[in-house]
Amino acid sequence: MDEFSFIDSIRPSYYKQPSLVKGIGDDAAVFRPSGQDVVTAVDTMVEGVHFSRKTMSPFYMGYRALAANLSDLSAMGSTPAFYLVSIVVPEEWEQEELNELYTGMKSLADEYSVDLIGGDTVSGDQLSISVTVFGYVDRGKSRYRSSAKPDDIVFVTGTLGDSRAGLEILLNDLSIDSKEAAFFIERHRRPVPRVDFAQSLLSIERVTLNDVSDGIASEAHEIAEASQVDLHLTMEDVPFTDFIKKWFNKSYKEWMLSGGEDFELIGTVAGEDWNVVEEAAKECGISITKIGTVKEMAHEQPEVYIYENNEKKKLMKSGYTHLKRGE
Ligand SMILES: Nc1ncnc2c1ncn2[C@@H]1O[C@H](COP(=O)(O)OP(=O)(O)OP(=O)(O)O)[C@@H](O)[C@H]1O
Ligand SMILES: Cc1ncc(C[n+]2csc(CCOP(=O)(O)O)c2C)c(N)n1
Ligand SMILES: [Mg+2]
Ligand SMILES: [Mg+2]
Numbered sequence: 095m096d097e098f099s100f101i102d103s104i105r106p107s108y109y110k111q112p113s114l115v116k117g118i119g120d121d122a123a124v125f126r127p128s129g130q131d132v133v134t135a136v137d138t139m140v141e142g143v144h145f146s147r148k149t150m151s152p153f154y155m156g157y158r159a160l161a162a163n164l165s166d167l168s169a170m171g172s173t174p175a176f177y178l179v180s181i182v183v184p185e186e187w188e189q190e191e192l193n194e195l196y197t198g199m200k201s202l203a204d205e206y207s208v209d210l211i212g213g214d215t216v217s218g219d220q221l222s223i224s225v226t227v228f229g230y231v232d233r234g235k236s237r238y239r240s241s242a243k244p245d246d247i248v249f250v251t252g253t254l255g256d257s258r259a260g261l262e263i264l265l266n267d268l269s270i271d272s273k274e275a276a277f278f279i280e281r282h283r284r285p286v287p288r289v290d291f292a293q294s295l296l297s298i299e300r301v302t303l304n305d306v307s308d309g310i311a312s313e314a315h316e317i318a319e320a321s322q323v324d325l326h327l328t329m330e331d332v333p334f335t336d337f338i339k340k341w342f343n344k345s346y347k348e349w350m351l352s353g354g355e356d357f358e359l360i361g362t363v364a365g366e367d368w369n370v371v372e373e374a375a376k377e378c379g380i381s382i383t384k385i386g387t388v389k390e391m392a393h394e395q396p397e398v399y400i401y402e403n404n405e406k407k408k409l410m411k412s413g414y415t416h417l418k419r420g421e
């Protein structure tokens with residue numbers, strides 16, 4: 095295998111998106127949006143940071159790199175259309191493993207009719223996958239972190255902390271001889287981006303969305319800061335898988351708030367639109383939970399508060415942070 099035969103092997107034989115003009119095979123790809131806004135994002139995953147041989151097979155490395163990016167597109171309310179993959183591959187990687195990685199991405203891409211339209215292949219010391227995505231959204235209809243307003247309901251999809259529990263099981267070789275442990279591992283390896291749910295909200299004029307990559311403690315702050323509001327959350331309302339307590343009684347609460355990599359959506363919406371949000375979740379077969387309320391800023395800085403046993407505490411912006419220096 096060399097770079098060129100590899101590119102030939104991953105080149106799609108046909109494309110699904112009608113707006114594609116030029117896919118893989120030239121200096122760059124070309125697509126032609128028809129009056130919609132284009133939404134784009136890039137997220138990178140690096141061996142030893144986001145995954146290891148212990149936590150993921152090549153298939154899941156690929157799947158998850160694309161899932162994280164589709165999750166960002168869902169948080170913008172957009173419909174995914176295209177992706178590009180930039181990959182750094184260590185010498186010891188076999189062609190078969192690299193094919194598996196692409197098969198992992200393709201398995202998810204096919205579900206959403208997303209086309210692979212380009213990328214870059216480079217040799218290097220550690221596996222790194224950087225995926226760039228493009229999606230479409232009706233003009234002016236993107237969902238921003240900055241749109242939360244006082245009295246909105248704060249909600250979150252699914253359950254939180256499962257991915258972190260799966261990571262713990264994988265990293266520490268905890269006995270996985272149980273359906274419950276397999277569930278956590280699956281949540282870590284194969285998160286489902288909430289694309290369909292976000293799309294079912296299109297009839298609502300205003301909804302704030304942010305996807306949970308670092309943990310809601312962090313993402314709730316991002317909403318508070320962007321919208322210049324306070325968020326008041328209730329710990330007892332934050333949704334979790336019931337059997338997480340049995341396995342991780344000491345840690346699960348912290349993981350719900352700052353474990354990260356759940357790829358659920360946290361958002362806010364006006365009370366009058368709450369029934370549409372509930373209906374959308376039902377249609378998509380996912381759970382949705384009210385976890386708090388938006389309020390006007392009490393002080394000069396936006397804050398997130400969390401109530402537990404009726405006691406009010408500031409929720410710190412804890413979560414996974416890269417580039418931490420000098421601490
Ligand atoms: N190195 C960078 N150069 C330019 N812009 C960046 C860089 N890193 C992040 N950004 C921009 O900062 C904003 C926030 O990015 P961030 O990566 O925190 O969001 P996210 O993808 O939702 O979170 P996560 O990476 O944890 O999934 C985005 O607009 C992003 O494009
Ligand atoms: C082997 C291994 N060790 C640790 C972790 C945990 N982890 C890595 S990055 C991240 C936050 C999101 O990153 P980003 O902000 O880049 O989206 C988390 C919770 C993992 N997944 N695998
Ligand atoms: Mg990012
Ligand atoms: Mg995001």
Ligand SMILES: [Mg+2]
Pocket residue numbers: 137162163166307
């Ligand atoms: Mg992201």
